[in-house]
Amino acid sequence: xxxxxxGRQAIITGANxxxxxxxxxKFVFAGADLMLCARNASMLEEACGELVGMASSGxxxxxxxxxxxxxxxxxxxxxxxxxxxxxxxILVNNAGVYGPKGEIESVEWADWMKAIEINVYGSVLMTxxxxxxxxxxxxxxxxxxxGGGATxxxxxxxxxxxxxxxxxxxxxxxxxxxxxxxxxxxxxxxxALNTRMLDEILQAGPDKVGQAFYERSVKQKETGGxxxxxxxxxxxxxxxxxxxxxxxKLISAVWDNWADWPKHLNELSKSDVYTLRRITxxxxxxxxxxx
Numbered sequence: 001x002x003x004x005x006x007g008r009q010a011i012i013t014g015a016n017x018x019x020x021x022x023x024x025x026k027f028v029f030a031g032a033d034l035m036l037c038a039r040n041a042s043m044l045e046e047a048c049g050e051l052v053g054m055a056s057s058g059x060x061x062x063x064x065x066x067x068x069x070x071x072x073x074x075x076x077x078x079x080x081x082x083x084x085x086x087x088x089x090i091l092v093n094n095a096g097v098y099g100p101k102g103e104i105e106s107v108e109w110a111d112w113m114k115a116i117e118i119n120v121y122g123s124v125l126m127t128x129x130x131x132x133x134x135x136x137x138x139x140x141x142x143x144x145x146x147g148g149g150a151t152x153x154x155x156x157x158x159x160x161x162x163x164x165x166x167x168x169x170x171x172x173x174x175x176x177x178x179x180x181x182x183x184x185x186x187x188x189x190x191x192a193l194n195t196r197m198l199d200e201i202l203q204a205g206p207d208k209v210g211q212a213f214y215e216r217s218v219k220q221k222e223t224g225g226x227x228x229x230x231x232x233x234x235x236x237x238x239x240x241x242x243x244x245x246x247x248x249k250l251i252s253a254v255w256d257n258w259a260d261w262p263k264h265l266n267e268l269s270k271s272d273v274y275t276l277r278r279i280t281x282x283x284x285x286x287x288x289x290x291x
Contacts, residue, residue, distance in 0.1 A: 004240045006031030009060075009085040011077065013068050013126060014095030016043040018195035019145065022228040023092055024051055026236045033060040035081040035088075038095070041065045060085055068095045068122030069114075078129040090141045090239045091130050093123040093167075098197050099159035101208040112159045119163035124170060131178075140183040143238050144171045145231075146250060147189050150276065156210050157201075168250050168276050175248035184247040186238050191226025191254040198225065226254050234258055249274040 010027055014020040015036035028051050038044045048063045055061055062084045066073035081088050099115025100107035134140025149164030168187050175185040206214035231253040237243050245265045251258050281289025
């Protein structure tokens with residue numbers, strides 16, 4: 001694999017398993033130094049051991065136990081990254097949870113709010129902490145993991161759906177705030193992944209998540225779902241200089257021809273394609289609903 005992240009340092013949240021760990025593997029093979037953070041210390045240590053075994057001589061892999069929804073934890077992660085790795089050019093906001101499953105009036109409110117805190121506040125806090133460094137160096141890659149919850153209703157998993165839509169709009173807004181500074185901000189929709197989050201849905205059962213969603217999840221488990229490496233390849237692309245200038249987009253790892261996008265930077269920058277937008281009646285051929 002081409003070492004297209006050699007000499008670069010990255011923070012990856014929720015990096016001790018699943019999609020976050022797969023992104024970390026790609027980054028290690030590409031030559032990056034890594035700060036991995038997650039809440040589970042033993043799993044984080046195990047992931048670090050695996051990645052150190054893959055790393056080349058001189059590569060640095062460090063970890064810190066942290067809850068991204070706690071501001072002091074976030075500030076510590078960024079400070080330790082700059083101290084131990086000597087810099088940071090890439091932030092991958094991957095940490096996330098489904099939150100409670102069930103109809104909105106029946107779920108525990110504290111659990112619903114905690115999902116928002118992790119999925120939204122956690123990403124915003126990490127971004128706030130690293131952004132001054134990105135601005136000072138005139139360069140940065142901010143990669144936000146989103147998903148189907150951003151573009152489709154998810155009945156009975158409302159905290160997740162709300163948080164994913166919110167964080168995509170935050171990323172779009174931030175991209176405009178930092179436009180022209182050398183900082184690119186994008187969101188990844190990695191596809192339907194067979195990770196611990198799928199297992200949560202299956203364990204919750206159809207009574208909590210709904211029969212249709214449960215049946216889709218069972219089928220996904222049986223067929224294997226979207227390959228983890230597709231989304232991780234997209235994360236690697238967005239972390240590298242190959243994607244310079246691509247910003248404010250929600251990108252599907254499975255369906256979009258993102259590897260060809262650098263050839264079309266001018267069109268991308270002038271269009272609202274691959275973003276969250278309102279669909280009007282005229283967009284669907286209804287002439288009676290709007291002017």
